[in-house]
Amino acid sequence: MQQLSWLPTHPDLSGAIGQAKRIEDPLQRLHEAVKLAAHQRDFTLTARLDKLAAAGIEQHAAAARLTPLRVALLSSHTVDHLLPAIRVAGLQRRLALSLHVAPYGMYRQALLADDPALNAFAPQLVVLALDAHDAPLQLPLQASQAEVDAAVAERVDELRLLWRRARERYAAQVVQQTLVPVAPPLFGSYEALVPASPRAVIERLNAAIRAAAREDGVLLLDLAWQAAAYGDGLAEPVRWHQAKQLVSPTLAPLYGEHLARIAAATAGLSRKCLVLDLDNTLWGGVIGDDGIDGIQLGQGSPS
Known part of the structure; x- marks a missing residue:
């Protein structure tokens, strides 16, 4: 790729x-x-x-006219190998990113308890980089839709508590990573018709996370939507069992790119594109019909 x-x-x-x-x-x-x-x-x-x-x-x-930004990564999967890619993608956008990584899997403790290292870092952007392995809802396959909805709501309430703590303690912008499905489908094409099937639960949980984030002003690193474009290297079982890596090193530059886009936007450095109709706007004539020698250029009106 x-x-x-x-x-x-x-x-x-x-x-x-x-x-x-x-x-x-x-x-x-x-x-x-x-x-x-x-x-x-x-x-x-x-x-x-x-x-x-x-x-x-x-x-x-x-x-060097770089904008500094302190970013804390609180994760349930290994992210250390992604840090260079995040920093370099920030450089591309004229960001000087300082990164703090909480101890592996300790994102709850980092926000709910008193974390001296995180307090000293004082993040401006807090990224909750979570994975589907960390969010098992412990539901039997025969669970009803109502039971699934209740379990999803409980998990989202926990995330909302973490979002609030990050804002209250650090006045930080929060970025929530959506969950990439990791379990293979158990029911094939009928997976979505079984409320408690692994993929159906993750889809419903991601939908609830997106809705809650929109209501609470939380930004999304929507890795679940990007999964198809990432291809091989995302949520690979071998990488997970070897090093608890959700994103393989091969895809680190791509992950860094997506996160740096969000970071740049929060720092007011998002890029905009002005698209104009060139024919009879920036020049007189239609270049496809009149050719380069047939168009008219001038001060004020191009025609």
């Missing part, structure tokens, strides 16, 4: 990173890292770019 296919390719990104490493001035190295981050890159090149920027980003972020 081609990573970040919408970005331009670089003729020799690996060589360019190597040349940039030889620059003595940390600020200049940081400038080079920002420029190179705007190209297609895989997991390895992303990690090298992260190291290239690391030496100067703390001292020279302001001089």
